[in-house]
Amino acid sequence: MALINSKYFFASLIILVALFGVGVEGTVHKVGDSSGWTMMGVDYQAWASSRTFQVGDSLVFEYNNELHDVTEVTPHDFELCDQSNPLARYQTGSDTVTLTKPGFQHFICGVPGHCDIGQKLDILVFPASLGPVAAPVPGPVRSPSSSMSPSPSPLADSPTNAPQFQMGPSPL
Template sequence: MAWIKSKSFFTSLMILVALLGVSVGGTVHKVGDSNGWTMMGVDYGSWASSRTFQVGDSLVFEYNNEFHDVTQVTPHDFELCDPSKPLATYQTGSDTVTLTKPGFQHFICGVPGHCDIGQKLDILVFPASLGPVAVPVPGPVRSPRSSPSPSPSPVADSPTNAPQYQMGPSPL
């Protein structure tokens, strides 16, 4: 009986993890937009500078695998366009690379000459965001009281003489 309960719990847990994974997944970036991963027509530096990359995001490289590949390299090999010591190589023509750590990531086409004419991408990956940033909301602001009455009066504590409050600016 305990086994059935634990199996049910495990199944429920797996469903919950799957649902959360779908709801908190990162952004999918198609490299080069409609042009894809190619030698001509895309300035990958400009393409990358118009986006923000975070851990959990994915890069989708679409290309003709008869003419190109995707080779992940070190910063040094990126500068030299040297694919001889790849960190990873992708060759399907439709590759998804999930960004798993913050920092710079470097990709080149490993076909000789392609990187040299611009088929290369370097991006800065930021840590995953922790959700919406809390914006402090100002509390009530007490307005200054009028000067005290010259003589004590039983109406001093009446609602008309109670402290007045004013709301601060509303949050954006």
């Protein structure tokens, strides 16, 4: 009996992991790769176009906080490089922004002139993937001779009209 219970335990554990994940974390994207968040040498549009962003992912901005910041702005302010009405501002020099909702997100450097010469990033965040399809919950252990089709049973005419399955002898 302990063997059967452990089989159910491990099968259930596998199903729970498939459904909910263990420590489900998204991809970590270091903005600008080894160059980081800077105003020279990185085409952030090209950098972003080579990646897919999903809810649960995070962006890591690494930069010199004496020269730059990270300012999240609206699409309109992104186009104008206007940092005067930020949605969020990060200034530590090593900031992680977790992507929590699908849609476009826009980041600029709020230091005057930096956005105008290309220190800006807009990304499209997709909903989190659904992950693997869950396996069906295991039912009773059946012998090889048992059938998966419903068997006649006095309970077959029960109010639920649910199919009933016949169990074979225990393999133990």
